[in-house]
Amino acid sequence: MTTERLEHRACFGGWQDVYRHRSEVLGCDMSVGVYYPPQAADGPCPVLYWLSGLTCSEQNFITKAGAQRYAAQHGIILVAPDTSPRGADVADAQRYDLGQGAGFYLDATQPPWAAHYRMHEYIAQELPAWVEADPAASDVRAIAGHSMGGHGALVLALRNPGRYRSVSAFAPIVAPSQVPWGEQAFAAYLGEDRAAWRRWDACALIADARERLPLLVDQGEADEFLATQLRPELLRAACAAAGHPLTLHLRPGYDHSYYFIASFIGEHLAWHAAALRGG
Numbered sequence: 001m002t003t004e005r006l007e008h009r010a011c012f013g014g015w016q017d018v019y020r021h022r023s024e025v026l027g028c029d030m031s032v033g034v035y036y037p038p039q040a041a042d043g044p045c046p047v048l049y050w051l052s053g054l055t056c057s058e059q060n061f062i063t064k065a066g067a068q069r070y071a072a073q074h075g076i077i078l079v080a081p082d083t084s085p086r087g088a089d090v091a092d093a094q095r096y097d098l099g100q101g102a103g104f105y106l107d108a109t110q111p112p113w114a115a116h117y118r119m120h121e122y123i124a125q126e127l128p129a130w131v132e133a134d135p136a137a138s139d140v141r142a143i144a145g146h147s148m149g150g151h152g153a154l155v156l157a158l159r160n161p162g163r164y165r166s167v168s169a170f171a172p173i174v175a176p177s178q179v180p181w182g183e184q185a186f187a188a189y190l191g192e193d194r195a196a197w198r199r200w201d202a203c204a205l206i207a208d209a210r211e212r213l214p215l216l217v218d219q220g221e222a223d224e225f226l227a228t229q230l231r232p233e234l235l236r237a238a239c240a241a242a243g244h245p246l247t248l249h250l251r252p253g254y255d256h257s258y259y260f261i262a263s264f265i266g267e268h269l270a271w272h273a274a275a276l277r278g279g
């Protein structure tokens with residue numbers, strides 16, 4: 001797998017890097033932000049995978065969330081990949097919520113998307129294999145994300161029991177089968193058979209989860225997408241019905257932006273650090 005380092009900046013005693021590496025799963029080159037805390041110079045550190053939302057690249061999280069300060073405190077490597085396959089030969093749509101920048105962290109089955117859109121396999125398998133080939137990174141993993149990436153983090157954790165020590169999300173799309181963003185993306189990527197959608201829907205997966213990994217979710221009450229696309233009450237109901245542990249913080253005044261994420265990312269890093277240290 002070929003790798004090129006695109007950025008290398010000192011940050012809180014460690015290094016904020018950006019790499020481009022070849023993904024065989026996606027059939028394209030992928031950009032990935034990797035923050036190495038100072039502790040990574042002395043031995044392997046656990047890794048938090050961050051999944052960003054619609055329209056994002058690897059840059060949004062590394063430049064706006066302010067997570068590096070906390071990763072340096074806790075000795076956690078942060079890995080922030082791009083949100084979809086990219087390139088001139090990769091299918092796209094003339095809209096912000098489908099196609100490039102909107103991979104929805106699933107494995108598409110429908111043409112023209114199935115050729116490249118395999119973000120679940122990439123995030124669950126190929127990306128950690130690439131990260132963990134570096135002796136600075138251990139195979140102790142956590143996952144988190146925002147909005148579309150919050151959906152991705154919840155689904156990745158629910159579908160891969162034992163793979164992550166902890167999971168958290170900011171303003172996640174908790175029930176994509178029931179909201180417009182998810183319905184149009186799932187119809188395109190997975191087809192019209194809604195039975196196939198359940199495997200990619202956190203609220204549906206919670207009923208049958210084999211592992212009851214506690215969920216941490218933060219949601220702004222002034223989020224412009226709260227009632228139409230996010231609907232955290234559906235997650236609360238699904239967790240209550242299944243007995244799945246959920247910590248849901250509703251934050252008065254906060255919107256959907258990275259100002260919201262930056263305000264609480266320290267709490268999420270502390271949550272993950274506690275889980276990554278244990279067991």
Ligand SMILES: N[C@@H](CCC(=O)N[C@@H](CSC=O)C(=O)NCC(=O)O)C(=O)O
Nearest residue numbers: 053054055056060096147148149257258
């Ligand atoms: N209409 C907006 C929608 C894009 C948007 O709000 N993207 C969010 C994620 S939404 C769910 O996945 C985001 O993270 N944007 C990047 C940022 O840095 O804030 C638009 O097209 O702008």
